[in-house]
Amino acid sequence: MRIFPGLNTYYRLLLLIIGTSSLFFLLYLSLYFYTIKQEKEVYKSAYKEYNNEVNSIFKLNSKTHIATIIDVTFWDELVDFTKTGDKQWYKDYIESEFSTYEVDYIGVYNLKNQLLGKSSSTKINTASFIPAEVFKRLHQSKLIKFYTKIPEGVIEVFGATIHPSNDPKKIKSKPTGYFIMARRLDQTFIKNLESISSSKIALASTDRTSLNDRNYIEVSLNLNNWMNKPVSDLLFKRDFNLNFNNTKKILDIIIIATICNLLIYLYYYRRWVYKPLKLITNILETKDEQAMSSLKKARGEFRHIGNLFEENNNQRKQLEVAKERAEESDKLKSSFLANLSHEIRTPMNAIMGFSDLLGEKNLNESDKNDYLEIIKNSGKNLTSIIEDLIEMSKIDSKQIKPNYKFIDLDRCILELYHTIKVTIPEEKDLKFSVLSNPEQLKKNILTDEIKFKQILTNLLTNAIKFTKKGQVSINYRVDEENKLITIEVEDSGLGIAEINLKAIFERFRRIENDFSIKLSGLGLGLSITKAYVELLGGTIWVKSTPGIGSLFSFTIPLKYNEAATDQNQVKPTSKLNSAGNETILIAEDDDINFLLLDRMLRSQNFKVIRAVNGKEAVEICQSNTHIDLVFMDIKMPIMDGFEAFNLIRIFDKNLPIIANTAYSLAEDKEKIIAAGFTNYISKPLNKGEILGLVNHIFGVNS
16 A cells, blocks of 8 residues: 555555455456356256166166067967967966066957957056057067057057067068057156156156256156157156355355445445544543443444443442352352261261160160160161252252153052151151042043152151141142142141241251251252152242241142053062062172171071172072072172063063162162062161061061
8 A cells, every 4th residue: 555655544445445346356257157157067967967867767667578578479379379369378378477567458469450368457448549550560660669648648558579489580480460568657657767767757748848947957758659759758857956056146145245335335434433443542542431422322343342341340240249159159068068067977976876885795675776776767867868969969960850650649649648657756746637639530640650759758758847746738639720730738837937938949958946956957858849849840839837837839730641541550569478488589799788688588587598790690590490589789790680680580470579779769769660670679778678578578467
């Protein structure tokens, strides 16, 4: 730009854009005409190749029939037939083999053009479609192929003269008759040809108008009659994906955009660039607030630059708020870790401390039993804390998905009622009940039974825990209009203050009072319950009055099972006839776990055999037919419990196999039951639960 030293920046930029745009326009013209030329050459080449391909495929499609008719017409017995007209011979040797010719019509004629025998499919019903002139031409040429149109459509006709077998070139003897084959060019013929040629094919009239569309290549084959006059056209069409329309459109858009840019540049350059730059300079030099306000009204990036000055203060405030939240989160994390440490150390302290006291020599039986009960309860509390942490972790990582089945809601609630009722401490003056419902469901409903029971279990155990005296009840209501079921758990316990109603569903939050301090737990139970309810498509809420009680309610979608049978019927546990000396195989790789289970079972005079991995368990079950029950650890080296179970079931369908697993979450239990195990126990092992399960399987009334 040294040749224009007097021009300011505005005009220099304008001159630069005009010059570069002119060069671009010349480049555009060159590319546009080159594209047109290339498109024509590519299309021409593609058409030529496609035309050769189509002609080759169509000729090849007729070669089989031509070869067949040539082969058939050198047949001495066919020569005799043209003389005798033996109908039975035609039926035995021609008509019976009609399907092998892959045509729709076969006709044998004598030299007087009289039809001696005919076979046809339902595709050709026209009795006579061969003109007499065809036989004259066929007599001379010995072989003919042509097309003709009949009411059923266009057909392809093959004709040949009949000669004895000693005249393969048809020059030694005169014809004794004519053999005609025909096939209709129907949709089956067209589809077969389409699959071979990778084209779209249709029969078209000979006087049709060809559209000049470069989006596909079109080749037309003339189907001529015996006089070489067109009967119809067979139109082959294939997409032509190498067209240049999009390229030309892009070039057109670019050149139009360039021209528009040149036309409007002068106006918008001053408005969008020159004036805003002047305002920015003024703001940076004088910090003029009026200039800042004017800049915020500008268009494009300059408006954003104007907002940056204002947003600077807002960002500072947001950083302060974020800092406060981070400090609060850090405090919550520290509080959680401290709570976690306390909750884990409390049962661990009891387990380790009272385990030491059990070693005292002069310990009486009463103290020993008390210590053991404390150790047992502390172990349960520790297990519950670990399971809650794992469950919340799986919920956060979205590893838990509902396993929907149709269930009997009344039976499900009743089962849970009986299960929880026996766990209520005798010292509690508590009435636990299931309220009768006049709107009892007549059909099963679709939900996840395990998660539904877990939700209800959490709410009921909480209600029982915080109710010293009074009542705890379960009830449900059916809302047919909104397709919802509302389940309610009501208690007359301590109640919850209104200020704490929202906090109870937050994780790691507990209501701190004199009563809750005495109870263990991380405050995850209701968080897990809320997550499960939402997973099933429902909502949960609570109403409570301190000193009077609480009402927890949650909904699940109402979807009936229209089938007559119960798809969720639980199979009863199989029982064996007890002989008093049953043999039990324990598949367990951990020595301590084996020793514990071994001692529990031997206390009931059961004979115990051990396998240290799944492979050994399979081999023992195969070689020892006297095994009555198997405890199968799920996680073992060499071969796990699932694989071992499947191999045992191949040769023994009835052997009871109980899964022994450290995985106690709902999804793990579902997987074990779905695999087909007789039952399962989870670690840590409970002697009463194990012996009760074994006695039930062996048919012993415990």
